[in-house]
Amino acid sequence: MATSGSLVKWLAAECARELGAGEDAYARLDAEAAATPAGSDGLVVLPYFLGEKTPLFDPAARGVFYGLTLSHRRGHLHRALLEGVAYGFRHHVEVLEAGGHRIAGVRIMDGGARSALWRQIVADVLGRAVAHAPGADLGSAHGVARVAGVAAGLWGWEGGRRVEAGAVLHEPAAASAARYRERYGVYRDLYTRLAPAFAAAARG
Numbered sequence: 001m002a003t004s005g006s007l008v009k010w011l012a013a014e015c016a017r018e019l020g021a022g023e024d025a026y027a028r029l030d031a032e033a034a035a036t037p038a039g040s041d042g043l044v045v046l047p048y049f050l051g052e053k054t055p056l057f058d059p060a061a062r063g064v065f066y067g068l069t070l071s072h073r074r075g076h077l078h079r080a081l082l083e084g085v086a087y088g089f090r091h092h093v094e095v096l097e098a099g100g101h102r103i104a105g106v107r108i109m110d111g112g113a114r115s116a117l118w119r120q121i122v123a124d125v126l127g128r129a130v131a132h133a134p135g136a137d138l139g140s141a142h143g144v145a146r147v148a149g150v151a152a153g154l155w156g157w158e159g160g161r162r163v164e165a166g167a168v169l170h171e172p173a174a175a176s177a178a179r180y181r182e183r184y185g186v187y188r189d190l191y192t193r194l195a196p197a198f199a200a201a202a203r204g
Contacts, residue, residue, distance in 0.1 A: 001092075002050040003063075004085045005112045010049075011078055030117045032075030033082065038124065038176040039183050040076045042067040045084030046190055052088075055095045058195065060202035066190055082118045083180070086125035087187040093126060106130045109142075119168075124176040125184065133167040 012025040019025055048056070049063035065080065093103055106128050112118050113132050123130040 001047065001085065001088050002053050003047055004088070005110070007047055007049060007063075007081045007085065008078075008112065011081060015074060026115070029074070029078040030115055032073070033079035034075075034117050036073075036075045036079045038083075038121075038179045040080040040083060041072065042069075043072055043076050043080040044183060044186050044190065045080040046187070046194070047081065047084040047088055048191075055091055056191070058198065060198040061191065061195070062198055062201070064190065064194065066186075079121075082115075082121050083125065083183070084187070085112075086118075086122045086180075087184050089122060090125050090184060091188070103128070108132050116168075116170075119170050120173070121176075123170040123172045125180045127172050127177050127181070129172070130170045131167045132170070 008026070008029075012029060015029060016023075016025040019028060044064075044066045046061070046064040046066070048058070048061035051059035052061045065077070096103065106122075106126060108119055108122060108130050109132070119130055119132050
């Protein structure tokens with residue numbers, strides 16, 4: 001995806017101006033988003049703020065906050081961004097599965113994985129348990145190396161099915177997962193409907 005953690009960084013930087021000196025903008029935003037219900041009270045984000053790579057391959061796509069009302073607050077905006085990126089993850093999983101690939105397990109790492117709220121949102125949106133091993137933030141380079149190793153026949157995927165000792169496992173919460181199944185449909189439909197407008201705007 002073209003944007004994920006950069007979206008959170010962008011919002012945190014904007015909100016930091018309103019917070020007291022020394023206050024952690026990320027922690028404050030997470031706390032406000034955690035107090036917001038799953039689905040962000042109808043707010044849906046298309047996280048295509050720099051266009052989108054896989055699975056859309058659409059450089060003309062743009063970010064969208066859909067469903068904004070005067071009742072939405074900062075916590076809604078933050079949670080909707082986290083949910084929008086998680087919907088993007090789900091879209092990738094669906095493409096992989098449609099291609100015949102079986103997802104044996106899900107691990108989450110790097111900067112965004114430090115947020116317990118975001119880890120839970122990802123588990124709820126995917127409808128799958130998500131494992132996070134604190135201190136094991138090896139990043140996307142680790143994933144690329146694993147894929148290359150499998151392709152070269154150096155090892156199989158069996159090791160990827162194990163959960164590291166000390167890992168935190170987030171199981172999907174039934175009520176939130178059901179809500180996200182419905183909102184994911186809105187997310188996918190929004191891009192389909194807006195894609196012609198994105199393309200027209202790109203043409204100038």
